Amino acid sequence: MRLYHGIDIVNVDRLRETMDRSAAFVEDIFTQEEQRYCLSHRDPYVHFAGRFAAKEAFLKAIGSGFTAIGIFRRIEISVMPSGRPALRLNGWLDNLMRRLNASGASVTISHTPEYAVSSVILLGG
Secondary structure: OEEEEEEEEEEHHHHHHHHHHOHHHHHHHOOHHHHHHHHOOOOHHHHHHHHHHHHHHHHHHOOOOOOOOOOHHHEEEEEOOOOOEEEEEOOHHHHHHHHOOOOEEEEEEEEOOOEEEEEEEEEEO
C-alpha cells in the first residue's frame, strides 16, 4: 500500500485580488457547481480559496507540477451531505488515479478570514 499526500495554503486576499482582476480566472479554475457553492456563502472568497488549495494539494499528492490549461476544472471539490469535502476527478485525471491504483481520497479544508489550507491523502496499491 502506498500513501500519497499533498498540502497547500492560500492567502485569501491574494486570491480575491486575482479573481477581481480576471473574471476568466474563475471560469478557468472552478466548475459551475463549485462556483454555485462558494457564492452561496456570505464570504465566498474563503471557500474559493479552500477549493483552490485542495486542487493544488491534489496535484502535489500525485507528484505533478501540471499547469495545463483546464486541469483545475478536471478536479472538482464537491460537498457530501455531511458537509465533508470530496474529490471528484474528470477525464484523464480519473485514468491517472486508476494507474496509481488509488482506491480512495481524503480531503480536508480549513480556513480563517486570511488563509485557507487543504490536505489531500490518496491511498494507492
